[in-house]
Amino acid sequence: MKPYPGECHDCFYSFKVGVFVLVEYNGAKTARTTINLLTAGIQLAEDIPNYDANDWTYAGGFVTEKAFEILAFKSLGNLENIRIRIPIYRVYGGVSRVVGFSWTPINPKLFSVSAFRRHAGLPNLNCGSRYIMVSVRIKDIIQFRSALPLDGNPGGLPEFIINSQNVNYSGYPGIFKSYWNK
Amino acid sequence: MINAMKENYLEMTVNERLYASGLIAEFDKAKKKKDKEALVTILKKIQVDDPSIKKILTDAGITPD
Numbered sequence: 001m002k003p004y005p006g007e008c009h010d011c012f013y014s015f016k017v018g019v020f021v022l023v024e025y026n027g028a029k030t031a032r033t034t035i036n037l038l039t040a041g042i043q044l045a046e047d048i049p050n051y052d053a054n055d056w057t058y059a060g061g062f063v064t065e066k067a068f069e070i071l072a073f074k075s076l077g078n079l080e081n082i083r084i085r086i087p088i089y090r091v092y093g094g095v096s097r098v099v100g101f102s103w104t105p106i107n108p109k110l111f112s113v114s115a116f117r118r119h120a121g122l123p124n125l126n127c128g129s130r131y132i133m134v135s136v137r138i139k140d141i142i143q144f145r146s147a148l149p150l151d152g153n154p155g156g157l158p159e160f161i162i163n164s165q166n167v168n169y170s171g172y173p174g175i176f177k178s179y180w181n182k
Numbered sequence: 183m184i185n186a187m188k189e190n191y192l193e194m195t196v197n198e199r200l201y202a203s204g205l206i207a208e209f210d211k212a213k214k215k216k217d218k219e220a221l222v223t224i225l226k227k228i229q230v231d232d233p234s235i236k237k238i239l240t241d242a243g244i245t246p247d
Contacts, residue, residue, distance in 0.1 A: 095193045102198040125192050143206070148196035149237040150230060161201045 088136050088160060088167070091116060093129030099164040103136070104147075106157055121147035121155030140166035191229045196238070199228035218244045 088103040108116045108131050117128045141162055147155035191199045200206040205224050212220035218239060225235045236246040 097193065100194065100198060101201050102195045121195050123192060123194065142201070143197075145197050149234040149241075150196050151234065152231075154237070155196070159195065159197050161197060161206075 086135065086138065087133055088162065089131055089133050091120065091122065091128045091131045092126060094125050094127035096123070096126035098130075098132055101142075101161050101163065103160045103162050103167075104157055105160065107133075116157075118153045119147065119155065119157045120159070121150045121153045121157075124151045135168045136160075136162055136166060196225075196228070196230055196234070199230070200224075203228050213242050216242065216244050218246075 086105060087107075088105055089108055090098065090100065090103050091108050092098050092100070104120060111119065113128050116122075117126070122128055141160050143161040145159050145161065147157045147159045149155045190202070194202065197206075200209050205228065209221065209224050211217075212224065221239060221242065221244070222235060225238065230238070239246040
């Protein structure tokens with residue numbers, strides 16, 4: 001059985017190292033320092049053995065890279081002044097609706113439907129048949145968390161808590177695409 | 183209102199339920215203090231299934247019964 005990103009110890013080791021470094025140096029509060037550390041963190045993630053050969057490891061590396069990206073933006077401080085938008089995704093279907101507080105920076109297409117549902121900790125009633133890609137300002141991300149286990153799905157993927165009212169739907173006409181069934 | 187929210191929980195992830203219920207800060211506090219009783223109470227309030235509660239406790243470094 002292939003490991004899923006939550007079990008990829010190399011990925012999470014590099015992630016933890018990167019977080020530690022960012023936190024330790026956050027006192028400097030300079031963008032240059034943060035960006036250099038971000039680059040170093042991503043480099044750590046890319047040094048994972050078999051990065052290209054194993055798609056699960058690739059996904060783990062992608063998670064790590066995105067996490068560093070967000071941490072770097074967060075650590076820049078003065079989020080009110082940062083208008084940078086990042087793409088976010090929400091997988092829904094069944095009784096789960098397109099609006100909600102749960103979003104992820106990870107492109108669901110890196111996973112199969114069942115794998116995404118597992119690692120995102122989706123409930124049984126969310127069949128994950130559809131997804132939406134929109135954008136959000138960094139400052140509107142309420143929390144950055146790891147998906148928790150639910151209904152037999154182990155979780156582990158990064159999860160953003162965002163108020164749907166702050167999501168920019170307007171720039172994406174035709175966003176309600178069929179997901180894997182496209 | 184509460185009943186409507188409870189029904190809605192079933193379509194949400196655990197983090198989403200914690201935020202929607204207003205229990206997210208309490209959850210984080212209990213997790214930090216490794217307060218098993220408080221964590222179980224919170225997770226049951228938001229209708230998390232027992233096996234998932236056990237996994238969350240284990241991941242938090244707490245031994246479930």
